Amino acid sequence: MIHIFLRKGACEVRCVVAVLGLVLTVTGGSAWGWWPGGHSILTRAAVQALPEDVPAFFRSGAGMVAHGSYDPDVSKNRGTPHLRAAEYAEHFLDLELLKGRELPDDRYAYVALCCELGVKPEKAGFLPYALCEWTERLAVAFAEHRKWPGNPFVQNKCLVYAGFISHYAQDMCQPLHLTIHYDGRIQPDGSKLGKGIHAKVDGIVEYLALDPNDLAGGQKVEPLADLMPGILGQLEAGYSLVDRVYELEAHLPSGEGKAQEPPVPAVVDFATERAREATRFTASLYLTAWRLSEKVSLPGWLDRARDDQGAF
Numbered sequence: 001m002i003h004i005f006l007r008k009g010a011c012e013v014r015c016v017v018a019v020l021g022l023v024l025t026v027t028g029g030s031a032w033g034w035w036p037g038g039h040s041i042l043t044r045a046a047v048q049a050l051p052e053d054v055p056a057f058f059r060s061g062a063g064m065v066a067h068g069s070y071d072p073d074v075s076k077n078r079g080t081p082h083l084r085a086a087e088y089a090e091h092f093l094d095l096e097l098l099k100g101r102e103l104p105d106d107r108y109a110y111v112a113l114c115c116e117l118g119v120k121p122e123k124a125g126f127l128p129y130a131l132c133e134w135t136e137r138l139a140v141a142f143a144e145h146r147k148w149p150g151n152p153f154v155q156n157k158c159l160v161y162a163g164f165i166s167h168y169a170q171d172m173c174q175p176l177h178l179t180i181h182y183d184g185r186i187q188p189d190g191s192k193l194g195k196g197i198h199a200k201v202d203g204i205v206e207y208l209a210l211d212p213n214d215l216a217g218g219q220k221v222e223p224l225a226d227l228m229p230g231i232l233g234q235l236e237a238g239y240s241l242v243d244r245v246y247e248l249e250a251h252l253p254s255g256e257g258k259a260q261e262p263p264v265p266a267v268v269d270f271a272t273e274r275a276r277e278a279t280r281f282t283a284s285l286y287l288t289a290w291r292l293s294e295k296v297s298l299p300g301w302l303d304r305a306r307d308d309q310g311a312f
Helices: 036-048 062-069 081-091 107-117 127-147 152-172 197-202 212-216 227-239 242-247 265-295
Strands: 002-004 015-019 022-026
Touching: 036 062, 036 152, 036 212, 036 265, 062 152, 081 127, 081 152, 107 127, 127 152, 127 227, 127 265, 152 227, 152 265, 197 242, 212 265, 227 265
Parallel strands: 002 022
Antiparallel strands: 015 022
16 A cells, blocks of 8 residues: 545545555545656656766666655655654645745745744645755765765765655646645635545656656756756746646546546646656756755765775
């Protein structure tokens, strides 16, 4: 079983749903991103799309990065309640709750803003901050690689960090991770129109069996000129597509088996555009981290050659 946590539920609900041939347990909690296979497809495509100036070990490490892309969701486990509580809000940001206020550059200024607005930060979500912080972690790890290029521990660390980046970057490219209407349009009486849409959108990359080779092909991958503003620009672009998602609601495949009619072209086009953008954005963050690593100064006490001596 794979455990999915649907966020903002007032009570625990346990049911079994069939999606893309998988049996998934729903246990109340926070939003799933693309189905696991979708994250794997998008991550492999992103690594494949990277230019050759990114280190060869990284460009050949797509399997490990894709493996790591599952971990943010795996961490939302009831057996580890403190980790689950910390991870819960990293996957979304409900932009409407911020009432048009500009997002600050760092996590704690954002917490202060939420408090000013009377919003619990964990209810509004932390997605752009999680993404920025993990990208900078990768930049530090890449700086270590520049200094100790033969160290396998540093290389492994880069691949693990990249898996977290891929997950959050791809969540940001799923518009329903950016709105209070994440699983149905909330009505004045509190009811929802279109409940269940989130799972349909999350499953579309896997349902259509999009090919990483196709998604990587023809991509123009460039580093972000400025990391946090670039991330916030992607957030705004994704949020602008929420209405489009709901326009397609009636045509989205349920993912329950393969006997249903093929998706309409508008759904295929939308899913392909989002998948290609998720590929490009993920790759751009990897490249941004690599370029940032040129300017990272490591502490003088750090000596991986000495401290890891004899360990490999």
